[in-house]
Amino acid sequence: EWYTLMQEREIPIKYPYNPKTGGAHDGFVAIDPGGYLLEFEIFKQHPENERFIAALDGAPKIPAGAQELSFFASITWTYHKDMLKMQQFYQEVLGFTLVADQGWTKIYQTTPYSYIGLVDECRGMEDYAESKAVELEWSLENTEALDRYASENWGPYKYREYALFGPENYRYVLSSSD
Structure with missing residues (x-):
């Protein structure tokens, strides 16, 4: 169809x-x-x-x-x-x-x-492609818990202001669902 x-x-x-x-x-x-x-x-x-x-x-x-x-x-x-x-x-x-x-x-x-x-x-x-046309975003209920978890577990990856920068230049946005 x-x-x-x-x-x-x-x-x-x-x-x-x-x-x-x-x-x-x-x-x-x-x-x-x-x-x-x-x-x-x-x-x-x-x-x-x-x-x-x-x-x-x-x-x-x-x-x-x-x-x-x-x-x-x-x-x-x-x-x-x-x-x-x-x-x-x-x-x-x-x-x-x-x-x-x-x-x-x-x-x-x-x-x-x-x-x-x-x-x-x-x-x-x-x-x-080095330059990405897509930004991935997820809404979370508890961004404070995310901050704690990220600082303890995501050492090799850049994490700041609710964005995680992973391998191959992908940016993952983690926002509050409030």
Whole structure:
């Protein structure tokens, strides 16, 4: 339905929808007016998706406001040179759970229905870039506890004024939900 809507609205498509039997996922990539790539993907029952499908179990449909179409979750894809370093950062520093390992991509759950997908720049649609077009932000209930935790545990990473500067020039903003 999403692909049909994009075609009806003449939205540019970078990679068309071409479903395949037996694969882990099917999808297509559209180009938004700002030039950003928007990937619409269906994750199918497949060994690499077992944890991801379980994480999505019971997820409510998120209305998109277009012809009663909806999403179940969103993934923000980021591109990396050193996947092992980034995996360690996401798991050991940020404490996120790996929910899908596609080999050259790793998907981490960051909120109940939001995910970050780490992509090996050698295989992804984009290359690693020193200058980042994306800033990742999470709202927290207790920023005082975060300050204490950060000062005790995030020694090798720069943390100041509710922003953590991780590997590969990514900036993570941690704001108060108050």
